Amino acid sequence: MKVEQALAEATEKEALQEKEDIAQKSKAAELAKIKEAEKARKLEAINKAKQEEALAEARKIKEAKEKAEAAAAAAVISAQERVTHETKLVQQEVVTPRKGEKYEEVKAEAGLEPGYYLIANVFGTKKYFEAFVADLERKGLQPDSFIRSKNKFHYVYLNRFDTMGQARKARDSNFDGKFSGKTWIFRVVGK
Known part of the structure; x- marks a missing residue:
């Protein structure tokens, strides 16, 4: 048990x-x-x-x-x-060219906005135009250009300005000492 x-x-x-x-x-x-x-x-x-x-x-x-x-x-x-x-x-702006000043004015030019263009040179042939632009670029400048409808020439400009005073100052200072050649002012008035 x-x-x-x-x-x-x-x-x-x-x-x-x-x-x-x-x-x-x-x-x-x-x-x-x-x-x-x-x-x-x-x-x-x-x-x-x-x-x-x-x-x-x-x-x-x-x-x-x-x-x-x-x-x-x-x-x-x-x-x-x-x-x-x-x-x-x-x-x-009313512009009166100074004595001996090279200046040209147009009402309008295809593709350009109104303003004052500091022209460095004008070329009838593309070869010399391209060589000139390349030379300016090697010198550190940034040129621009347009082809004039009137004569089909290449116009190389250093800069566009809003006033004649600004354009003259740039021209008279040889573009702040960056360009030693002769320049002149091309104005597009606008419509």
């Missing part, structure tokens, strides 16, 4: 131990579920924060782009207003 009782007690102990093991495993599984849910919640919160941060950054970029576009539009309008103002000044 003692053996049977000991066997029964051992079996009961094993059953209790098994129940405890099952309870612990159940508790561990429940803790794992809770940890997994907490991890998922944290991950979702992080993703949401990143999403909100990305949206805020996108808004900042959009606002910066809109400001830049508005500034560019304002700059274009300002430049257009400046050109219009300068054109009116050029058109209104």
Whole structure:
């Protein structure tokens, strides 16, 4: 009987131990579920924060782009207003050539905006025109040119000015000491 009782007690102990093991495993599984849910919640919160941060950054970029576009539009309008103002000044200025001053004036010339062009040279052939421009560029100048519709000659100019005073100052100073050749002023009055 003692053996049977000991066997029964051992079996009961094993059953209790098994129940405890099952309870612990159940508790561990429940803790794992809770940890997994907490991890998922944290991950979702992080993703949401990143999403909100990305949206805020996108808004900042959009606002910066809109400001830049508005500034560019304002700059274009300002430049257009400046050109219009300068054109009116050029058109209104009355010029009396000085004694010995080489000066030519036209109402309009295709492709040229109104102003005073400091002419460095005029060429009838492309070969000499290109050589002259290349020489000026080697000297660090940035000449520009146009082909006159009247005679098809290449006119090389050092700069365009808004007033006769500015053009004369550049001519008299040998283009701030950068050009030693003779220059003259070609004026496009405008319409």
